[in-house]
Structures are given as C-alpha cells and as structure tokens.
Amino acid sequence: MNYIWLALMVISLVVGAFTGNLGAVTAAAVDYAQTAVDISLGLIGIMAFWLGIMKIAEEGGIIKILSRAIRPISKFLFPEIPPDHPAIGTMLMNIIANWLGLGNAATPLGLKAMKELQKLNKSEDTATNAMVVFLALNTASITFIPMTVIAVRAKLGSANPFEIISTAVFASTCATITAVTAAKLMQRLPGIRKSDPNRLPKTTEEGDNNA
Amino acid sequence: MLNSFVVAATDTVQQFAQATAGTGDSLFVTIMKGFSNLAVPIILFVVVVLGFFKKIKVYETFIDGAKEGFSVAVNIIPYLVAILVAIGMFRASGAMGFFIKILSPLTNLIGMPAETLPVALMRPLSGSGSLGIVTELMTKHGPDSFIGRLASTMFGSTETTFYVIAVYFGSVGIRKSRHAIASGLIGDLAGMLMAVFICHIVFG
Numbered sequence: 001m002n003y004i005w006l007a008l009m010v011i012s013l014v015v016g017a018f019t020g021n022l023g024a025v026t027a028a029a030v031d032y033a034q035t036a037v038d039i040s041l042g043l044i045g046i047m048a049f050w051l052g053i054m055k056i057a058e059e060g061g062i063i064k065i066l067s068r069a070i071r072p073i074s075k076f077l078f079p080e081i082p083p084d085h086p087a088i089g090t091m092l093m094n095i096i097a098n099w100l101g102l103g104n105a106a107t108p109l110g111l112k113a114m115k116e117l118q119k120l121n122k123s124e125d126t127a128t129n130a131m132v133v134f135l136a137l138n139t140a141s142i143t144f145i146p147m148t149v150i151a152v153r154a155k156l157g158s159a160n161p162f163e164i165i166s167t168a169v170f171a172s173t174c175a176t177i178t179a180v181t182a183a184k185l186m187q188r189l190p191g192i193r194k195s196d197p198n199r200l201p202k203t204t205e206e207g208d209n210n211a
Numbered sequence: 212m213l214n215s216f217v218v219a220a221t222d223t224v225q226q227f228a229q230a231t232a233g234t235g236d237s238l239f240v241t242i243m244k245g246f247s248n249l250a251v252p253i254i255l256f257v258v259v260v261l262g263f264f265k266k267i268k269v270y271e272t273f274i275d276g277a278k279e280g281f282s283v284a285v286n287i288i289p290y291l292v293a294i295l296v297a298i299g300m301f302r303a304s305g306a307m308g309f310f311i312k313i314l315s316p317l318t319n320l321i322g323m324p325a326e327t328l329p330v331a332l333m334r335p336l337s338g339s340g341s342l343g344i345v346t347e348l349m350t351k352h353g354p355d356s357f358i359g360r361l362a363s364t365m366f367g368s369t370e371t372t373f374y375v376i377a378v379y380f381g382s383v384g385i386r387k388s389r390h391a392i393a394s395g396l397i398g399d400l401a402g403m404l405m406a407v408f409i410c411h412i413v414f415g
Contacts, residue, residue, distance in 0.1 A: 001388050005297055012300035015309065024303040032299030036291035040284050048280025053258055055276025056269050060262040093254075100247040111283055111382040118383040126387040127380065132394060135379055139335075139372040139395035140402060144243045146367030152346050153363055158354035162240050167360070167409045168367030174405040175369050179398025186390040195389055 043107065050108035054090065063089035077137075077180070078130045080120075080198060087116035091134055098141040110138060123197030129187045136183040140175035143168070283382050290381025294373050298336045307332060323407045324358050330365045331403040335372035335396060342366060361410045368402040 016025035057063050066089035067074070074081065074088045081087055090113040097106035113134065121128050127135075146168050153161035186192055193199070262269045301307070310332055315325050323331075326348055333341040345366045349359040372395040380388055 001386075001392060004392060005293065008297035008301045011306050012297070012304035015306040016300070016304035019305045021303060021305050025300045028299035028303035029296045032295040033292050035299075036295040037288055039295075040288045040291055043287070044281055044284040047283050048277040051280050051283070052273035052275075052277030053255065056262040056267060056272045057258045059267050059272055060258065060265045062258060062261060097250070100243070100250050102247060102250060105251060107378065110379055114379050114383045115283075118385075125385055127385050127389045127391055131380075131385065132389060132391045135376060135388075135391045136394045136398060138379065139370050139375045140398035141370045143367065145240070145247060146363075148342060149345060149363045149366045152342070153349065153354040153359075156346075156349050156354045158349075158359075161354070162237065164360055164363040164367060165240065167364040167406065167413055170409045171364055171368035171402050171406040175398045175402030178401035179394050182397040183390060183394035186394060189390075192390050195387065 046104055047108045047111065050105060051112060054093075054109070054112050058086055063093075065089070066092050077133055080128070081117075081130055085116065085120070087113060087120065087130075090116050091137075095137060095141075098138065099144055101143045101145045101147050106141075121197055122200045126195060126197045128197055129183075132183045132187065133180060136179035137176060140172060140179040142172045142176055286384065287378050287381040290377045291374075294377040298340075298373065302333075302337065302340060321404070321407060322411060324361065326352070326358050327362050327365060330362050334365060334369055334403070335399045338371040338374060341371075357410070357414055360414045361406060364406045364410055365403055368406050369399045372396060372399055 012025050013022075016022040054063070063086045064084055067084050067086065070088065070092055071083045074083060074091075078088065078091075090109060094106055094109040094113050097109050114131065117128065117131050117134065120130070145165065149164070149168075150161045153164070187196070259269055262272070307329060311325075311328050314328060314332075318325060318328050329344050330341055330348070333344055345362045348362045349356075352358040354360075354363070372392070376388060376391055376395060380386075380391070
C-alpha cells in the first residue's frame with residue numbers, strides 16, 4: 001500500500017506539473033478529502049441500523065445457524081476460523097447482500113464481518129489471511145443485477161438494458177475465483193507468510209494499545 | 212414493523228406483476244429482482260421475530276449493537292481520505308492518458324477496443340469515475356454497440372477495489388494489508404480480460 005500510495009501521489013504531482021494541471025490536482029485533493037468524509041459520515045445511520053439488527057441475529061442464534069450451514073465451503077476458504085464463529089455467518093450475509101445488489105446492506109454487513117475477523121486477529125494493524133480472502137471475495141464481488149449500470153443503459157435508450165447481466169456475471173465469477181485463488185496462493189509466499197499475524201505468539205490481552 | 216413489512220411485500224408483488232406483464236424482462240431478471248426487493252424485509256422479520264421467541268430483549272439488544280455505528284464510520288475517515296485524495300489527484304493530473312498510450316498496443320492484441328481501456332484502468336480506482344467513462348462511451352457509441360456492451364460488462368464485473376480495501380480495513384484499523392491489494396487487482400485484471408472474451412462470444 002505504501003508504494004501504491006506514494007506512486008499515485010508522485011505521479012500525479014509530476015505529471016500535473018508537466019501538463020500544467022497542478023492547480024486542478026491541488027483542488028482535487030481538497031475536494032476528495034471532503035468526499036471521503038461525506039461518504040464515511042453518510043454510513044453512520046445505515047451502519048448503526050445493521051449493527052443493531054446483527055446483534056439481535058447473533059444473540060438469537062441465526063448467525064450460528066448460517067455459519068454451520070456453509071461449513072464445507074468455509075472450512076476450505078477460511079481454515080483458520082472456527083466453523084461456528086459468528087464471522088462466518090456474517091461474511092455469508094455480506095456475500096448474499098452483494099449478490100442481490102443490496103449495496104446499502106452489503107457494506108455494513110461486510111464491516112461487521114471485519115469486526116468479527118479482527119477479534120480472531122493476534123495483531124492490531126496487520127491483515128490476516130482470512131481477511132485477505134474475504135476482501136478478495138468482495139473486491140471482485142459477483143452481482144446478479146448490476147443495477148447502476150443497467151439504469152444508465154436504460155436511460156440512454158438501450159433496447160435491452162439487462163442483456164449485460166449474463167456477461168457481467170460470467171466475468172465477475174471469473175474475477176472472484178481468480179482473486180481468491182491469488183490470495184490463497186500468495187499467502188504461501190515466504191515474504192507474505194512471514195507477516196502472517198497468526199504466526200505471532202499469542203499476545204497478552206491488552207485493550208489499551210490502540211495508538 | 213409488521214405493518215411496514217406487509218406494505219413492502221405488497222409493493223414487491225405489484226412490481227413483480229408489472230415486471231412480468233410489461234417490459235419483457237427475462238424470468239431470471241424477474242426472480243432476482245423479487246429476491247432483491249424482498250431480502251431485507253424478510254431478514255428483518257426473521258431476525259426480530261426469532262429474537263423475540265428466543266426471549267431476547269430485542270430493543271435493548273438493537274441499541275447495544277447500533278451504538279457502535281458511529282465509531283465504525285469515524286474510524287474509516289482517515290483511510291478513505293488517504294486513498295480518495297490520492298486517486299482524485301491522479302485523475303486530475305491527466306496521468307491516465309499516459310498509461311492508456313503505453314497499454315493501447317497490448318489491448319489491440321486481445322481484441323479490446325482502445326476506447327474501453329480507460330474503463331478497465333479506472334474501475335479499481337473509482338466507482339463514480341468509471342461509471343462516468345462508461346456513460347460517456349454509451350452516449351457516444353450507443354448502449355447497444357459492442358463498445359457500450361463491453362463497457363457495461365466491465366463495470367458490472369468487479370467492485371472498486373481500492374475503495375473496498377480502504378473502507379473494510381479502515382473500519383478495524385488494519386494498516387498493513389499484505390497481499391490484499393495484489394490479489395484484488397489480479398482479480399480485476401481477470402474480470403476485465405474475461406469481459407472482453409465473453410463479450411466477443413456473446414455480442415461479437
């Protein structure tokens with residue numbers, strides 16, 4: 001991430017200087033900082049709503065039922081997570097929300113799942129293998145009705161706005177399989193294995209170390 | 212609660228009927244739309260009712276969970292500012308043009324129209340940015356042209372990788388993402404290539 005971020009910054013500034021877009025680059029920085037805050041704060045309501053519902057679901061045992069239901073798949077994708085851990089059920093709900101194109105629900109459920117995964121993490125600031133696999137499922141996410149682009153197609157007078165569903169589902173399924181496979185293979189590379197927080201000795205339970 | 216559920220369900224059934232009668236949507240689309248519209252009401256109903264039968268104080272428990280909504284959203288801010296600012300600057304600088312020049316000989320080789328390359332490059336960086344490009348392409352070439360269909364497929368085939376990584380990791384304070392970006396981008400690349408491939412077969 002360090003290198004990517006650095007590269008984006010340096011390339012923008014250098015190219016901006018050469019093309020005379022430097023003013024626009026600076027303006028964009030200010031603009032997007034504001035956008036980022038708007039997006040984050042915009043999540044508060046929907047986030048609180050789903051976290052509340054999920055808490056009831058958890059205590060009512062629904063999450064556990066879901067977790068058990070997909071045991072064969074989760075054992076393969078997330079071998080390091082106990083099969084009836086709430087993380088599994090929450091991740092399943094996030095994936096289903098993605099499939100159905102429920103963007104409003106998918107993000108809060110995904111963040112709830114991250115929270116559960118973080119409980120199993122021995123490190124404060126380093127991603128576990130399970131997190132990377134979960135992110136791979138999400139970044140390539142399959143959507144059965146990509147509503148945004150369908151709406152644009154309809155507005156522009158397409159004869160059949162939905163005709164791209166099958167091609168998009170095919171491409172995103174391939175993308176998902178590739179991303180998960182890549183995550184699974186890369187976690188075996190020596191350099192990446194070394195940074196696996198699960199290899200750390202069990203840390204003492206200290207809640208106050210959140211610098 | 213129950214009342215609004217009934218209203219939502221009736222609405223959905225109506226939409227269902229309209230969808231099947233009028234527009235000639237395929238059965239698959241109709242079914243998936245029905246699922247999407249009903250999923251949230253059903254989840255809410257099952258969770259709340261089951262919670263009640265399990266003798267959970269549903270209201271208190273909801274408040275307990277919902278309390279954390281604020282802190283999760285606030286935790287994301289620094290991560291999202293960092294990535295969106297960098298991406299915004301990158302877009303404004305016009306650096307994308309250089310990458311397109313460098314990569315265009317390659318895309319011609321695999322039968323990908325040069326016009327759609329910006330979609331592929333922008334998709335992992337910015338959802339609104341790539342949607343803008345897709346819209347522009349469809350306005351210019353028509354939504355039912357090969358370029359329009361390919362661009363739509365590309366947009367629908369992956370998520371905005373950098374946004375997802377910033378938000379998901381940001382919410383729990385993960386700064387060292389290890390191989391998450393690499394695997395996400397490899398997935399995006401596969402999605403884009405497969406979009407070209409399948410569009411040639413289906414629409415070519």
